[in-house]
Amino acid sequence: MAESATTRAENYLAPETLAQLAPFELRAKMIVEGVMSGMHRSPYQGMAVEFAQHRQYVAGDDLKHLDWKVYGRSDKLYLKQYQQETTLDVIVLVDSSASMGFGSLAVKREWGGTIASAAKNRWTKFDHATALAVAISYVCLHQQDRVGVGVFANELRTMVKRSSSRMQWRSIVNSLSGEPVEAATDIVKVTEQVLSKINNRALFIIISDLFDDAEAIRQSLARFRHRRHDVILLHTLDRQEMMFDFSQPAPFHGMENEGRLRVDPRALRQAYLDSIRAHADAVSTAALKFGFDYQRLDTHESVGPALAYLLARRNAQSKRSKFG
């Protein structure tokens, strides 16, 4: 079993992916509380490793933080404030609803992937999501962050508790090795279940096609914001879903029991694109409104560059926040 998981983990993380991710460090945009020492800023300034700034003493301040050297030279009372390096809690949520089983890109042998993709001979959205999740987990674990992974559809199906241990990555790979289930996404319910399990602040990375009601998604993001979590929404779509480039009339069969519809795709293309664009815009607007990151990914494009771009962008934001 262990050998099987190792093999599968290697499939998830191709050497090229790891090479592209290596220069980056995952930094939380927000300062999170962490009991473990890491590379992330702590909101608690005190006896930490790195000096941050001085501020004037006010009555009631702890005298142990007084900078006596400054008092000796200027006869004024200043307190020394420090930026504490903390570890990051990262929770990756992967959508495994039936719609995630869709894929239009033919699988190549060296890509690896899930059992589902191997069966369909197609690189599905679920394949893409799991590849992303594993890659992110690997990077986080590499920098001593605690990583947990949840797999959901209409409810939270599995949850790997946060840990930064060496065995954690293998547990994560095992939890992602399943297949999409015959159920639709219920983001509100999943949010409730997840938030009930997490007490401290964390970075949630939600990888999903987000085929749910836009208002429900907005409500869920509001709940995350209310609990002062950070969220990265990785909106994973197949290119055919984004382009809808069919040229012949055909019956379309819904993967989440929506029934069958016989249409001329050319006649409906514009209306369809308008509809899916409106949904994507609604979701991204809501995410940005709450200060979350939103990225729309194409399953026909490789995981590595997209993830590297995401991490670089997060890193830059983090530095701007630190010095700006």
Added chain:
Amino acid sequence: MTFVTTSLAIAGLAAISVPILIHLLSRQRRRPIEWAAMQFLVEAFRKKRRRLRVQQILLLAVRCLIVFLLGAALARPILQHTGLLDTGSGRVVYFLLDNGLASGLTDENGTTALHHQISQAKAIIEELDPGDRVGVITAARPADSALMPPTSDLRAASALLHDLESLDSPTDLSGALMLLHTALDRTDDDGNVRQFVYLLSELRAGSAALDTQLPTALRDLDQHVTLIASPPAQMPVVNVTISAIEPVRNVVLPGMADGSGQVTIRLQRTGGALDADVSRVRLSGDGIAPLEPRVVQWDPGQSQASVDFLLNFATTGDQQIALTAAIDDDALNADNTRHAVLDLRNRIRIVSLERRGFGFEPRLDRLSAAQWIRRALEPREGGPLQFVSVEPAALSVGDLRTADVVVATRPDLLGEDGWKLLRQYVDRGGLLLVTPPAQLNVHQWTDRFVKALELPWRIGLEVLEREGGVFLTDEQPRTELLRLIASDLDELSRPVFASRLLPMDMQQTQATELLMLSDGTPLVLAGTPRSVENNVNESRGLVVFMTAAPELAWTNLPSKPLMVPLLHELVRQGLSSIRANQRITAGEQPALFAHRAASDLVSSDGRRIAVTDGRPHDALTRAGLYEVHDAAANTLTTLAVNIAPASASSDTQPAAAVDAWLGGSGQWTLFDMDDPAALLRNVDSRSPLAGILLLIVIALVLLETLLARWFSYSYEGEGAVTSGGLRPTIHHSAAGGAT
């Protein structure tokens, strides 16, 4: 609205199902696509559903309409009384074209009457519009439906007219009008279709015999059609016709120097203004010595002439000699040649049905009828008339196979089979001479005789005794059979009487009386058996009956000078008469009963006409000599087919008389020779919609093309389906997957 070709309209209607079937079949063969983003597709469909359905229904309707209207346009619809759409017509024009013998008359330019008529018909056709129809009936006997039912292919009708030729048959306008009448009865055109009949003929005496009447069935012909005729020709055209070749005998015995090699050629001249003229007559034939042409000097106004030729036979033996008489070309060439066939015979074989006697020949007053007849016909052994005695009860097919004449002096001894054999013999062209048996008082055999031969004769059973005898009348009837002795017949008849004879009811007898007694009863009469079928006389033979047995107990005829010439003429002219009956007039479809084995007829120019059941398949519309072949291509006999002299007459006829004659089939209007289509042009109230429908179809095709492009969302080009979609917020051109 009606259609020229209704079937095409129905096909167009049925073709509506084609686009519907294509639509349904294309729906069936698509494989379903598993689709994740169904909620957006459903949403898009809900937004567009109504519009898409309208588009689909609109496209389907346009496509169905295109198919239907195309079919309807090809079916050539005709709309009546449409007001705005009155742009054409939908008429039916029947041409009754005279292509009989007289239509070959040429004018001073050498153009035939038929050519003029064809030109007129073409001029009329050129005036017709698409949707109009044309039918053609030719009037040369037998009248023929050359183009029936009428066709809307006007070009084909013109081509057919162009190929028509004058035939040698007489014009049969009655037959042509009856064909038209039948065609009009069968047509499914409703009463609204305007129909015109054009009778195209010069209506000279050769084409329209005004002394006959049109069938009464034609009386109401003008009820549903407009009758239009050519004005009768008034231009005099002189035409000389060889009306007859009359050999003295058609069956010639070259060994007898009796003048039977004489042939009379008769000419007739028609055409109105008959001036003085000259005709050269030539006679030729295989087996005769060449003959110098004879010249006929026509006096002004003379219409009949004849010239005689004396044939010197260069050959002997049984054979047929085909004679051809000819004159120089004139206005009508087809009647400048005439044919006749002579039978050249070494012997004439006579079968005598008599009871054979033994011992010496009895005294003169006790000679039997058969012995008297033999003495008259074969006075010595080795003569050209050869007698063979056959026992009547033992008569067989073999006895009759080579017989030219059968003399039955003991008909009472013939059984049923014997009479049947004699009937078949006569039907094949045999000559049968029957006399009553002298020794009987009650002649019951006459019933079998009349019945077997289907003769319309009533013969008494008991012998009529005439005390002192009844003499032959001084004025004997003039008949073809006794033509050669007609001048002496009265003199020869005078001393002949009959004291016993079989009475005949002449009221119920149809026969040719050859010799008459002074009390009005016949001594010798002749007739032809009737056919069993249709009461038509199709038998080729001849039956001669003497009411008194040629024995001295009945009549003194055997001892009188009349006996020998009478019997010779009965035999030789009887055979000639039978031979003459085998001459055929052009246009006939003759029965060839004399030649049951006939397989086909071959004309002198090589045309072959098959013969089935004794009749040629087609009428013999060309004059000339025809050889009758059996299945092994052996020549059985030669037939002479000649024109009917009356049909060659070029005499003009008064327009009023022609109009009165045509009036038997309704009211005819004579057209203007300079503008034959004027009457047709004046009556028009119909409109073809085909052109309009085709324009609508073209417009609909354009509309369909535009709609299809507009509705299909493919008008932006092939790249349109790959542009305008969602874009990922992070772009990379590398291939997808875990890498």
